Amino acid sequence: MKPILFKPLFISLIFSFSLLAFLTLQTSRRRLKPPAAAVSAGGDADLRIRSGYSSYDAYLHHQLNKTLNPKLRTIWKTRDWDRKVRVFSLFFTSLKERNLLSNNSKSLCIGARVGQEVAALKRVGVSDSIGIDLVPYPPLVIQGDFHSQPFDDENFEFEFSNVFDHALYPEKFVSEIERTLKPGGICVLHVSVSKRTDKYSANDLFSLEPLIKLFEKSEMIEERRIDGFGLDREVVFRKMVHSKNGRL
Template sequence: MPTADAKPRLHLPRPLLLLLIPFLSLLLLYSYSSSPPPPAAVDVAVPLSPTPPSPHIRMRRAGFRSYEDYLRHQLNKTLDPRLRRVWATRDWHRKVDAFARAFAALRDDGQLLSNASRALCVGARLGQEVAALRLVGVRDAVGIDLAPAPPLVVKGDFHAQPFANDTFDFEFSNVFDHALYPDRFVAEIERTLRPGGVAVLHVAVHRRGDKYSANDLLDVQGLVGLFRRSEVVRISKVDAFGLDTEVILRKKRSSP
């Protein structure tokens, strides 16, 4: 029985908490200066070294003199105050709703995603994908991006994920075109996925990306071929914010 001087606790319904998240994220953008922080804020060291050439992927790294240049370029978009306002307000509910429908379909499949899955969204910006996963019942979901966006997104470089091997049951990303090293991007997904875990990627094929894209995917086999430790579950067409192809893969339970 509570004592007479016990203070009442405020319990907000989970949907209301998700509605408040974009406004919290909007406040966070004012904690950043108008110019991006130095790339050293990302606690990884990735050398500027060539990626094995592929006839299916066109690289666009000519303008980067160093990996730090690449990080600065990506952070210009990630920390742009105007874009962050759009992501946190006008785009928020539209994207959360669309991602929630996509994740609910994967969950309803019965073998790709479940409410018990531990999930990661790679390159999640403010975390609409993470909010969508939690909305459909996947409570153990988090995102990574170069700039954190609490409470949904932690700081992390997708070329060197800050997680141990075999951590996640499910990983989602729609930023493959931003990878300076597509092979490392994929290798990190496979490293942090548990055996039997599922990776879902939304990509654009035969379409040139924006000025922040580091590669153009000319054929979906350019992506599939990088997954050395996984098998294709399904490749299908989607209409996902300018991306047209969904690739679903499952990490093999044992190495060959």
């Protein structure tokens, strides 16, 4: 009986490792060197990169260990689904009431996993919405690395993310948002300030100042405290039509 019982588990493990290898190959074609251990991003002590990554592949493997975890994915798609869609719907409704989001906003959710954020946008009437994550979840989420978004320049009016802390290269994370966001477009980030996040985070943020500095083509227009699944700040940026030096 044992071989019969273990066969499904064995097949599942083979499939998971095969998918892991395939995704790593696809997302790491353009090699990035890992930052030096414990070196702050941009020389700012209030944004610290966590140590322990020997290569970009090692970082991707670490992130995929969470994203591909079958128990977590089952929870995200079942027990957590309604709760998270409901809470995100409230966040997005608030943005609409503040004229920061509209039904006509072409929208992107960055690090969307199984797409609760995308489902919430569609629920509140923002139908042209998509998510990206290392692992796709059709039709709500396509495969993509937030350090190198798979989209053309100036493609979206609205971008949202609550995974800034997972960025190994925060400057690339932000520059890709600004590249794909249209002038006048809105970016909303949910972040944790001065509180260590989970073991899959790649950086720690101790004030909003280094985050604001990273947005070279945008201005921060709002900031407020929230209770967002362990994250405590909502920060809103608008991409400028003209940059701070007069050019965009």
